[in-house]
Amino acid sequence: MLAIRMEETEKAVRASSLCKEYQIGDFIIEALIDLDLEIETGKFVSIYGASGAGKTTLLNIIGGLDEPTSGEIVAFGHDLRTYGESFLATFRSAYIGFVFQSYNLVSTLTSFENVAFPLELAGWSGKSVENRAEELLKLVGLCDRSNHFPAQLSGGEQQRVAFARALANDPPLMLVDEPTGNLDIGTGLEIVKILEKLKEREKTVIAATHDRRIMKLADLTLHLKDGRIVDIDE
Numbered sequence: 001m002l003a004i005r006m007e008e009t010e011k012a013v014r015a016s017s018l019c020k021e022y023q024i025g026d027f028i029i030e031a032l033i034d035l036d037l038e039i040e041t042g043k044f045v046s047i048y049g050a051s052g053a054g055k056t057t058l059l060n061i062i063g064g065l066d067e068p069t070s071g072e073i074v075a076f077g078h079d080l081r082t083y084g085e086s087f088l089a090t091f092r093s094a095y096i097g098f099v100f101q102s103y104n105l106v107s108t109l110t111s112f113e114n115v116a117f118p119l120e121l122a123g124w125s126g127k128s129v130e131n132r133a134e135e136l137l138k139l140v141g142l143c144d145r146s147n148h149f150p151a152q153l154s155g156g157e158q159q160r161v162a163f164a165r166a167l168a169n170d171p172p173l174m175l176v177d178e179p180t181g182n183l184d185i186g187t188g189l190e191i192v193k194i195l196e197k198l199k200e201r202e203k204t205v206i207a208a209t210h211d212r213r214i215m216k217l218a219d220l221t222l223h224l225k226d227g228r229i230v231d232i233d234e
């Protein structure tokens, strides 16, 4: 497991002059342009902006899932550009909980197994896995769905399992990509409640969202437009 760095008590994320280009043939897409950003630990940050503005790209780079083309990205004191994939995999498992818009649950595993899986990968075993997975399913209000497979769950329930899984190793940073984007207003409320609990627990959260109920939780709101931060609201 990674050593916790001193810096993490202050800054969760620091990006400077961050750029991300995608090249398709001769065509270059500038997804992020010269982006500077600092996020302190314990803050709840929301990011909004039109489709294609760069929200998912930014979350993926912060979480070490994607590499910037240039610039610096430091998360919990780790300069992510200096590391290879094997370190980044360890980094993600120790520091990051991802919640994707499309849930990304393993379809052949039950809710319980989807949550237990990252615990086992992190070296948990036996009864401790069972207790922790049950505790997480309780947190998201799904104890009675632990033996259901994803196809047997509603969209909102699948997203709640995705939160439980992302929280399994108690990561200091949750990266959440449009968590209510595919849900109707009523179903989305359960997700908003989970995010409220995370805020109460002072977990660092970065959420790409247009959901007013989630934006209201934010200490810091970023407006991304065409790959640039055009407004920061504190």
Ligand SMILES: Nc1ncnc2c1ncn2[C@@H]1O[C@H](COP(=O)(O)OP(=O)(O)OP(=O)(O)O)[C@@H](O)[C@H]1O
Residues within 6 Å of the ligand: 022, 023, 024, 029, 030, 031, 049, 050, 051, 052, 053, 054, 055, 056, 057, 058
């Ligand atoms: N793998 C890729 N290859 C090429 N271009 C990409 C790739 N991923 C993203 N892009 C482009 O980068 C830009 C930013 O994409 P991104 O997915 O970050 O936007 P977004 O703000 O998350 O949009 P949405 O609200 O639709 O999810 C877009 O123009 C997109 O087409």
Ligand SMILES: [Mg+2]
Residues within 6 Å of the ligand: 055, 056, 057, 177
């Ligand atoms: Mg996106």
